[in-house]
Amino acid sequence: MPLSPTASGGLRGAAAMSLLGCSTGVSAAFSAYPLLGGQALRYLLASVLLVPIALRSSGPSGGDPGARLPTGREFGRLVALAGTGLVGFNVLLVQALRHSGPAAVGSVVGAAPLVMAVLGPLLAGRRPGAAAVTAAAVVAAGAAAAQGFGTGDAAGTAFALGTLGCEAAFSLLAVPLLPRLGPVGVSAWATVLAVPMFSVAAVLADGRAALRRPDGSELAALLYLAVLMTCVAFLLWYRALERLGPERAGLFAGLVPITAALSGAVLGEGVPGAGEVFGAVLVGCGVCLGLRSPRRAPVGPSGLGTPESGVRAGRRSVTMR
Template sequence: MPFAFACLALSMLLVGVNIAIGKLILAEVPVYLFAALRFLIASLVLLPGMFIAKVRRGLDRRACGGLFLQAFFGCFLFSLCMLHGVLLTSATSAGIITSATPSVIALLAWLWLREHIGAPQLLAIALAVAGIAALNLLEHSQAGGGSVAGNLLVLGAVLAEALFAVFSRRLALSVRPWAMAFGVNLAGLLLFLPLALPEALAFGWSAPGVGTWAWLLFYALSASVLSFLLWYRGISRVPASIAGLFTGLMPVSSALAGVFLLGERFSVGHALGMALVLAALLLGTRRGGMPPVAASEAGTAK
């Protein structure tokens, strides 16, 4: 179990760091083209492993459908809703809504996967939500509310992320992490390709510097290859409601990367949010706070 926790933690830390790196890349590369290139690079890197029969074990038509749904919700729909939502709503409103991610994942895990959620878990989820809210909200002191449309789009992004977590938990019990990572990246590439092609045709490919392309390569390898492999490995052994707590590490590492890479200010909001998220993880992952794992799941987890 500690190894699974480490995988989930490192996965979310990598995603958070790449949020800051993504800001550097998007300054020179259009958003949909960036997404397509990310998934293309990751698919090419993972492709050789798919020629190994052991890696493809369990990858049937049903599994492929599940991987497409993961890519649709967790990569495509999440990106579209979040990108357009934050343009229509305030940073404060978006922060409040996105802080609910661990609780939405836990709710879906309870409704769909029938996971038991006890009092320690509920407290851990509340701490994680409070920590993410502190990280998001105390950084944005500007006034102004968000539009209903913008708020609904951000809420859609949160729901899409939660559905990705639930789908990945169910599928990770029967499909290898490598095959799952390849399938999600390939599906993500196919979904973004129609949006990326017009940007690719109008893009000045010689304009970005070597540093931008290097960051894009790093982003693809860390966020689309390593992060997926770690997440799938971890969630095959950990209930989705517990894995959802680790999403709180995303804004933590994003904030730290913003401080060190983008020169942003470290504030009280950072410190408070990080403390609450870490407290949530300590409470939620201690032996007494873990919900029981069904024997059938324990036997099939890889």
């Protein structure tokens, strides 16, 4: 029995954000490697994997317009997506974490579902739905409760707000691209465009120190981040965005601190505390409430509704996108 668009999109969104939340240990293993050079390597490897998938998916038997060339306007939007959602997100998050604790930064970035619930409809020329905004607010509160609020200075808050904007841009800029380019095409183009951006930034910032030979644990982390956190998670997320829309897909971002806490418990880092359990309950309630709201703005080619690795604040840790 085939799944409904809501169920299919929900499963993909949950899987994408769970992969992100569970990657905190991997991010830690890669944190000593030069940031910009490491991201250039990661996206280069992901591009090598995604481009053939895009070419294959657009063939005679393919079901996704993955290799379709973007128009000039679409290309500009893809550049903006890669520059904000990938490069800007990572750089601003690192700066935020230098001024504030991960909990404080994560609490700000955790408001992404609320931002998407408001901006998604406005960018589509309609008013935000009260039910969707309420659900997103519950999810954001749950995410903040799960990771704690923490403390930080004004600069850290400013960088965290910039990170929040880039987080929302990763999805909102993709919405108009999905009907024609598809999730595979958007993922492949954004990943390819991120490589020269990170490479130029790495050379300007670090020079010859931008790259070095990774050790065994760093190489394993790089492969995980390139394959699972880019290729798999990006495809899952953009497919969820296509089916659910930004208001409802954005709710699943609240799963990041929850799955981070659960993965930490599995790895022996301690049982989740009362705040994390309470946050998980709030996130679950918010997601259920949001998925019950009507789907009003189809973005996919079939009329159905509508990531790594950078750095993302999770459960008092740094997570690569």
